[in-house]
Amino acid sequence: MKLSGMFRLPVLLGAALLAPATLGAEHTSNWAVLVCTSRFWFNYRHLANVLSIYRTVKRLGIPDSQIILMLPDDMACNPRNAFPGTVYSNADRAVDLYGDNIEVDYRGYEVTVENFIRLLTDRVGEEMPRSKRLLTDDRSNILVYMTGHGGNEFLKFQDAEEIGAFDLADAFEQMWEKKRYNEILFMIDTCQANTMYSKLYSPNIIATGSSELDQSSYSHHADNDIGVAVIDRYTYYNLEFLETEVRDTSSKKTLGDLFDSYTYEKIHSHAGVRYDLFRGGAEAARKRLVTDFFGNVQNVEVDGAGNTTALEEELLSLSRTIAVLHHKADEEEEAVAAQRKNATGQAEVKASAQKNVHSVKPLTDENWWSKKVYGAAAVAGCTLLWGLSSYLESPGR
Amino acid sequence: MGNPLALAMSTQQPPDNGAANLESSSTSAITLSNNDGVQGKKQPPPEKPSDIRRRSHIILSFWLIVLCLGLPIWWKTTTIYRADLPLQEMLDWSDGKACRPVFPLHISIQANALQEHEAQNLLRLTQHALDDLNDFSGHHLRLQLAPPSAAGHYDRDSVLTIRLAPGETTTAKFDPHEPVLDITYPSNGIPSPTSSSSPLATYVAGQLRSAFAEEQAAISSLLSANSIPSDHRPQGFSPDASDALSKRPARSLRYAPTYHLTFSLFTSGPLPSSWDIEGAIDQYMKPVLDILSPIHNFTIDTQVQLYATPGVQNEVLNKEDLSSFINAAEWPLSPSIGGAPTINFIVFVGNQTIATLSQQSPGEGDDAPASASHSWLIPQWGTVYLLPLPHDTTHLPASALKQPLLAFTSHLLSLTGIPQSGSLPLRLSTLARIRSADLLLRASSTLGSLARLALALPSISIPRSVADGVAKTIKHLRLACESLGEPEGLAHARIAEAEAERAFFEKSMVGQLYFPDEHKIAVYLPLLGPVAVPLVMGLINELKAWRKRRWEAAEAGKGKKME
Numbered sequence: 001m002k003l004s005g006m007f008r009l010p011v012l013l014g015a016a017l018l019a020p021a022t023l024g025a026e027h028t029s030n031w032a033v034l035v036c037t038s039r040f041w042f043n044y045r046h047l048a049n050v051l052s053i054y055r056t057v058k059r060l061g062i063p064d065s066q067i068i069l070m071l072p073d074d075m076a077c078n079p080r081n082a083f084p085g086t087v088y089s090n091a092d093r094a095v096d097l098y099g100d101n102i103e104v105d106y107r108g109y110e111v112t113v114e115n116f117i118r119l120l121t122d123r124v125g126e127e128m129p130r131s132k133r134l135l136t137d138d139r140s141n142i143l144v145y146m147t148g149h150g151g152n153e154f155l156k157f158q159d160a161e162e163i164g165a166f167d168l169a170d171a172f173e174q175m176w177e178k179k180r181y182n183e184i185l186f187m188i189d190t191c192q193a194n195t196m197y198s199k200l201y202s203p204n205i206i207a208t209g210s211s212e213l214d215q216s217s218y219s220h221h222a223d224n225d226i227g228v229a230v231i232d233r234y235t236y237y238n239l240e241f242l243e244t245e246v247r248d249t250s251s252k253k254t255l256g257d258l259f260d261s262y263t264y265e266k267i268h269s270h271a272g273v274r275y276d277l278f279r280g281g282a283e284a285a286r287k288r289l290v291t292d293f294f295g296n297v298q299n300v301e302v303d304g305a306g307n308t309t310a311l312e313e314e315l316l317s318l319s320r321t322i323a324v325l326h327h328k329a330d331e332e333e334e335a336v337a338a339q340r341k342n343a344t345g346q347a348e349v350k351a352s353a354q355k356n357v358h359s360v361k362p363l364t365d366e367n368w369w370s371k372k373v374y375g376a377a378a379v380a381g382c383t384l385l386w387g388l389s390s391y392l393e394s395p396g397r
Numbered sequence: 398m399g400n401p402l403a404l405a406m407s408t409q410q411p412p413d414n415g416a417a418n419l420e421s422s423s424t425s426a427i428t429l430s431n432n433d434g435v436q437g438k439k440q441p442p443p444e445k446p447s448d449i450r451r452r453s454h455i456i457l458s459f460w461l462i463v464l465c466l467g468l469p470i471w472w473k474t475t476t477i478y479r480a481d482l483p484l485q486e487m488l489d490w491s492d493g494k495a496c497r498p499v500f501p502l503h504i505s506i507q508a509n510a511l512q513e514h515e516a517q518n519l520l521r522l523t524q525h526a527l528d529d530l531n532d533f534s535g536h537h538l539r540l541q542l543a544p545p546s547a548a549g550h551y552d553r554d555s556v557l558t559i560r561l562a563p564g565e566t567t568t569a570k571f572d573p574h575e576p577v578l579d580i581t582y583p584s585n586g587i588p589s590p591t592s593s594s595s596p597l598a599t600y601v602a603g604q605l606r607s608a609f610a611e612e613q614a615a616i617s618s619l620l621s622a623n624s625i626p627s628d629h630r631p632q633g634f635s636p637d638a639s640d641a642l643s644k645r646p647a648r649s650l651r652y653a654p655t656y657h658l659t660f661s662l663f664t665s666g667p668l669p670s671s672w673d674i675e676g677a678i679d680q681y682m683k684p685v686l687d688i689l690s691p692i693h694n695f696t697i698d699t700q701v702q703l704y705a706t707p708g709v710q711n712e713v714l715n716k717e718d719l720s721s722f723i724n725a726a727e728w729p730l731s732p733s734i735g736g737a738p739t740i741n742f743i744v745f746v747g748n749q750t751i752a753t754l755s756q757q758s759p760g761e762g763d764d765a766p767a768s769a770s771h772s773w774l775i776p777q778w779g780t781v782y783l784l785p786l787p788h789d790t791t792h793l794p795a796s797a798l799k800q801p802l803l804a805f806t807s808h809l810l811s812l813t814g815i816p817q818s819g820s821l822p823l824r825l826s827t828l829a830r831i832r833s834a835d836l837l838l839r840a841s842s843t844l845g846s847l848a849r850l851a852l853a854l855p856s857i858s859i860p861r862s863v864a865d866g867v868a869k870t871i872k873h874l875r876l877a878c879e880s881l882g883e884p885e886g887l888a889h890a891r892i893a894e895a896e897a898e899r900a901f902f903e904k905s906m907v908g909q910l911y912f913p914d915e916h917k918i919a920v921y922l923p924l925l926g927p928v929a930v931p932l933v934m935g936l937i938n939e940l941k942a943w944r945k946r947r948w949e950a951a952e953a954g955k956g957k958k959m960e
Binding site: 061302318 | 719770771773849
């Protein structure tokens with residue numbers, strides 16, 4: 001045992017050299033998918049939930065191009081809103097969540113289960129603009145926050161349809177298969193929220209929800225002038241933590257600190273956390289920084305000053321000459337090719353024709369003729385039926 | 398009863414008309430039973446055998462329609478179309494069984510001062526020395542002797558040309574413009590035909606190895622990241638080199654055939670309001686874009702934004718501030734033009750400076766540069782350049798943009814993932830090879846993902862276009878695998894990757910994948926329940942009646958025999 005260990009040592013050393021390149025524990029971009037799933041004025045608090053998380057991730061540096069915001073309704077312009085053009089998540093109305101600068105990517109009836117799954121799996125058409133796509137790679141950390149009305153293993157979308165826990169799990173699995181994320185923090189605030197993440201099975205996901213099976217998720221308080229509840233308890237206390245403890249991207253607070261701040265007294269339901277999918281389990285997951293998911297981490301590389309410019313100028317003149325050389329060489333080649341073409345024009349044509357034959361053949365190709373025969377048979381059958389029935393109905397019989 | 402048709406008929410008619418509609422033969426039966434009221438309850442008239450037969454025909458025809466027409470239609474319309482995918486082949490590609498990426502690199506040697514047999518001998522020895530040094534079978538260096546007629550030209554088909562020339566001492570120097578390595582050797586350095594080793598051969602081999610070390614390391618780390626077994630472990634790397642190696646994939650952008658370059662001028666005040674960016678790009682950046690053109694295309698747009706507030710307002714920016722300098726909330730930096738990924742180059746005119754190392758941490762800043770640096774690179778994103786200007790500048794001429802653009806140019810090269818060391822022509826061809834390996838592996842792993850997905854989700858539909866895409870991908874992967882290390886290799890790998898992505902992200906492969914059983918019952922029961930009840934009941938009644946008739950017939954037969 002010991003001996004084999006010793007033999008392995010050089011290999012391990014080699015692996016250690018490679019490790020930073022291959023392990024890829026570090027993420028290079030942060031994305032946020034913030035989804036509200038309910039419409040109508042009395043669900044004001046759900047939109048306020050999402051908008052306050054949106055404000056937080058933006059405050060911590062995730063640019064709008066990396067935030068996908070789904071809002072099924074426009075509370076700011078609702079005729080019942082006593083404060084038109086604004087959305088508040090607190091009765092003190094200190095922070096207008098709508099502000100001047102908000103980019104809603106999916107709004108109104110665009111917020112559907114299909115669009116949500118399309119977004120996650122990136123199965124979208126050519127016409128979809130880049131701002132509405134989740135262009136993540138295997139080094140992206142994603143925060144997925146959802147809120148709305150849910151039940152046991154489903155979350156309702158817009159009173160019309162629902163997403164099941166299985167669908168969500170399959171979508172995440174497809175993302176993992178295609179290497180579309182490094183780590184995901186899945187956060188959900190609905191009734192019976194913890195059931196939504198119970199079916200997930202893809203690695204590197206930390207999931208947290210507001211309430212257990214058969215538990216409701218409650219709102220925090222209502223604003224009497226607006227007339228409805230303005231925020232849910234779970235989101236409220238998440239925000240409280242993020243606002244007071246995570247002031248900027250340099251904060252060293254961990255997800256463990258965040259999850260420990262949940263208590264039944266505050267939230268009035270049992271918030272749940274799921275660590276088992278994460279690489280390294282609970283211990284590693286709890287050590288992840290809050291800003292790994294809520295903030296945008298950029299490792300900038302400052303240039304040295306001074307002698308670099310000389311190098312760059314050299315590079316420039318070099319590339320200039322190389323470009324000229326390439327151009328010349330290409331011209332020469334073209335001339336040679338043209339000559340050859342003139343000589344062997346006929347042969348070329350033949351060769352290209354043969355190439356076409358070799359190109360791809362579709363795997364299942366229905367025969368054009370068999371389709372025609374089916375059609376003819378159907379028409380003949382119908383005519384026969386009609387003839388038969390008219391014969392049977394004829395009074396002479 | 399029980400026949401749906403009969404049910405429908407009887408409910409349509411008012412009850413008192415029922416008797417009148419009965420056939421005349423049964424009226425006598427009614428009057429008869431009326432007359433002897435002692436029998437109690439009135440009995441319906443016996444059915445005629447033809448009616449019984451007609452009823453069983455009706456039931457039979459209903460069942461025939463359901464079974465022969467309904468069932469097939471239901472089956473046909475509800476089955477999910479799944480095109481046949483060559484799953485095993487796809488998995489083979491992703492596991493690296495279908496193709497072992499091998500880069501045969503041809504290096505030609507021009508040794509015009511040597512005799513033919515001397516040159517051959519040197520070549521043989523050098524090749525031996527190379528093979529001894531090389532422990533990575535995927536990356537061959539193959540030497541060949543260039544024909545003497547090609548003197549003065551470098552061989553375009555080989556990766557590198559070595560020009561051997563007699564000189565005072567053994568030296569090696571890369572030609573800056575062409576992929577040529579000039580090696581001089583002292584006259585006594587030529588190995589004798591009988592010797593089994595020569596210092597010159599070892600020297601050349603060592604030079605070659607160090608020239609391709611970074612490429613080898615990059616490719617082998619790519620392979621191992623894709624869990625393709627590679628027996629290569631980079632050895633003898635300085636910590637510096639391995640650090641650069643690990644930084645490369647983190648810094649460089651994902652390969653895309655086209656990149657979109659956005660040049661932005663942000664000013665803290667109203668001035669300067671115009672810049673000669675077009676001229677500056679032509680002068681300082683175009684040449685580099687030109688030499689990158691075989692690998693990437695570039696599209697360019699520019700913008701000027703006045704009164705821009707950066708994310709950090711400090712006069713002196715620390716390293717921590719730099720990462721939040723970009724005001725992502727307010728600066729319009731994601732133009733979302735076309736489908737190409739954007740590289741941002743920002744010139745910021747203001748009075749902010751970057752803290753030098755010594756200012757940041759007085760203890761360790763011994764090697765701090767005297768002048769402050771002006772720019773920083775944001776991995777996978779772009780560059781910011783702080784340009785100090787007098788306050789009354791209204792127009793930025795091209796000459797003022799020289800420094801920023803030179804910085805942008807060198808950053809562009811590192812963003813595209815070009816190797817750090819070596820001569821430029823060699824670095825470019827290395828980039829093409831690394832990218833084609835990268836694309837090949839990416840397309841293969843996408844194929845594997847698609848295959849595993851098709852196996853794991855039996856209810857996902859697989860349209861024909863996906864099968865077509867897979868076929869095309871595999872075809873081009875094969876071609877790419879055969880021509881790795883050549884320009885066509887990159888072209889094929891590029892097509893393969895694009896096709897694989899298109900197949901995986903096929904738009905119609907989405908839908909609600911999972912339906913719980915309760916949902917199915919909830920959908921089918923209201924539809925099929927009311928239809929199925931009369932159908933099934935009719936069949937059961939009919940069967941009962943048929944058995945009863947048979948029993949009666951048997952009884953009657955027995956009775957006859959008894960008589």
